[in-house]
Amino acid sequence: MVKTLCPHIARPESFVYPLTRSWWERPYVGAGVLLYDLFGLKGGAVPWQKHFGRRALKAHVPSIDHRRVVGGIQYYDALMDDARHTLAVVRTAAGRGVKVVTRAPVTGFLKAEEDGRVAGVVVRDTLTGQTHRIAARAVINAAGIWADELQQLAGANTFSVQPAKGVHVLLRPEALQSDTSILARATDSVIIARRWYGYWLVGTTDSPWTGGKSQPVAEAADVDYLLDNLNRYLERKVGRADVLGIFAGLRPLLKSVGDNADATSALSRDHAVIAGPPRLTTIVGGKYTTYRRMASDAVDAAVQPLGVATPSCTATLPLVGAAQxxxxxxxxxxxxxxxxxxxxxxxxxxxxxxxxxxxxxxxxxxxxxxxxxxxxxxxxxxxxxxxxxxxxxxxxxxxxxxxxxxxxxxxxxxxxxxxxxxxxxxxxxxxxxxxxxxxxxxxxxx
Ligand SMILES: Cc1cc2nc3c(=O)[nH]c(=O)nc-3n(C[C@H](O)[C@H](O)[C@H](O)COP(=O)(O)OP(=O)(O)OC[C@H]3O[C@@H](n4cnc5c(N)ncnc54)[C@H](O)[C@@H]3O)c2cc1C
Structure with a gap:
């Protein structure tokens, strides 16, 4: 992504992990960060980790509370804008002949009369209210937190999804003085403050969500959690006055797969490809960063009964905006x-x-x-x-x-x-x- 697919959208981003504990924390975290080094080294896309003492860290991150933080480890990850990236993927596909239709939820499935296999979808045009029938030899269900409901609509019920809410806040540029992003331990997970188009994006929470799936709501407690955890490391604390914007999203976590499910991918691999009913393939779970792997697993499974080959070119195909x-x-x-x-x-x-x-x-x-x-x-x-x-x-x-x-x-x-x-x-x-x-x-x- 950083070098070939979309170097304009994705780029190396330096992070600092602040150390607050005794001698063992540095080798322990350093060993974990080594994985990033090795990934970066493999692709040649990002530099190697660096270690800072208390004073050197303060020079890089003036906002840090140097009475509590004894040093830090700098490492590199990659940062991208997920909305712009998704858009680039869709436009690239459209440029290669894929028909893209938005605002048209699937409201039903077509079934073949002879054997009941899925033979297409019914979609509703939300702008005109009209419905359309689209025939297909194979259908892939990639509906995220709605994937289990959609499979049920098609007549099967072999897995369930648990939406997990994640909240981010956007802080004004002056809220933090640092020349690097920060990843630190939070009370129950990690807190990340990253530079984002000149602002500071701080996230994220991770809590089960049982409310309406279309409208996850960020609550005051979510914002307090984020600010309080970040403030554990800061000399000048950030507050509500620093917050420009807040947003919430839902992660589609795979909760359970029934014993009878035809899941061709191990759950331990983070995403699952689930077959059924015939000619419907569901892809669910996973991470954004593994999107090409998820797509190729789903497409391979969906076309397998059709006996057609689907060689993929996406590992080296520059996305819209990247070619020049x-x-x-x-x-x-x-x-x-x-x-x-x-x-x-x-x-x-x-x-x-x-x-x-x-x-x-x-x-x-x-x-x-x-x-x-x-x-x-x-x-x-x-x-x-x-x-x-x-x-x-x-x-x-x-x-x-x-x-x-x-x-x-x-x-x-x-x-x-x-x-x-x-x-x-x-x-x-x-x-x-x-x-x-x-x-x-x-x-x-x-
Ligand atoms: C706060 C937060 C932070 C995250 N951070 C990271 C991160 O740092 N790194 C990372 O790798 N991942 C991250 N993720 C996870 C990542 O965003 C998800 O794993 C990914 O978006 C899931 O992709 P998906 O295509 O399966 O589902 P989605 O992105 O949810 O897409 C599902 C799509 O299906 C559509 N749909 C639903 N029902 C229908 C229907 N009936 N007909 C037609 N379409 C339908 C929806 O409108 C939606 O567009 C984060 C998620 C959240 C919420």
Whole structure:
């Protein structure tokens, strides 16, 4: 990911693990971090671990409480923007002929009359309310926390998913002084404060969630947990006033697989591929970082009864924005001048779009109003919001403010004040009239 697939979205990120205990903690943590070193060394993508004493650590992380923290170990992991990465994967697939349809949940399954095998799906267009039948020789269920419900809809019931809630908070840039991200022990797990588009992203909690699956809610206790655990290591404590935005998500943890389930993948491998009913394959559990492995396991299992081969090219296929990254990666200063942005903001613009920054330039050339930073959110270019609609499949204001950009968490009011401006900007491209937004008929990502 860091070198070939999407070097604009994923990059090495240095972390420091603060040491607070006696002599044994350093060799113990160092041995654990060795795994990261070895992974990094294998791919040649990230540097080797470094050890700091109390004073050296304070120089790198001025915010650290040096009375409590006796030293630290710096190591490298990789950081990426999951929403932008998912978008790049989908656009890459669309560019190679895959038909992408959004806002169309599966509401039923087609069954073959002769043997009852799954023969396709029924989907509902949430914009028009119409349903459509899509025939298929094989269907893959990758519905995350809804995967068990979907399998039941298809007529089988062989596993269950336990949603686990994770909450993150976004802190203003000045909340922490550090030239590296921090990973530290928390009361029941670990706490991570990482640099995120110039802000500090602090996460995460991990608790069972039994509420509505569409709307996980971050509670005051979640925010307190995050701030309290981070503050255990800080001299200048962070507080509610430092929090710009909060968001919650649900991890699809595989809870149980019935004895009769045809699970072709060991649960100990973290994700499971579950067959059944015939011609429906479910992929569930796992981690985002193993997405290509999960996809290949699921596709191989789904096509196995069809007797077709599915060689994969995704290990070396640059995602949208990556193919000509080398040619654009150093153009930050030029972009900053062209668009009147701060150099750091122009660098982040490049990280969001990679070589597709050329498309933004073309939009701005055609309409100078799009070549300006947003009022009150100068880290974004107006053209990005229009591009979200034209090329990234955005259909609604929420798509633009929450999913294609992070405006909803970067602005303390959740981007409420900016929303009318953004609505006016994207309205012509979505066919919205003054009174009410209309559904857009263009719905595939490019
Ligand atoms: C707070 C948090 C932090 C995390 N941090 C990390 C991390 O650091 N590293 C890591 O590797 N992983 C991390 N994860 C885990 C990772 O995000 C998940 O493992 C991953 O998103 C699961 O992918 P998935 O495709 O199985 O499910 P999802 O990403 O949940 O996707 C399921 C999709 O199915 C769709 N869907 C549901 N029902 C239907 C239907 N009826 N018809 C059509 N579509 C439907 C949903 O809309 C959704 O888009 C984190 C998760 C959370 C919540």
């Amino acid at each position: 990254w080398a040619q654009v990666k150093d153009s930050g200063a030029q972009l900053a001048q062209r668009f009147g942005m701060q150099p750091a903001d122009a660098a982040r613009l490049l990280q969001r779009h990679g070589d597709r920054v050329r498309d933004l330039r073309a939009l701005a050339d055609a309409d100078p109003a799009l070549g300006r930073p947003l009022p009150g959110a100068a880290q974004y270019l107006a053209a990005e919001l229009v591009y979200a609609v034209l090329a990234e499949g955005a259909q609604t204001l929420v798509d633009v403010l929450v999913r294609r950009t992070h405006l909803s968490i970067e602005l303390p009011d959740g981007a409420l004040a900016l929303a009318p401006f953004v609505a006016a900007l994207v309205a012509p491209y979505l066919g919205w009239s003054r009174g009410r937004p209309k559904p857009n008929s263009k719905r595939t990502a490019r």
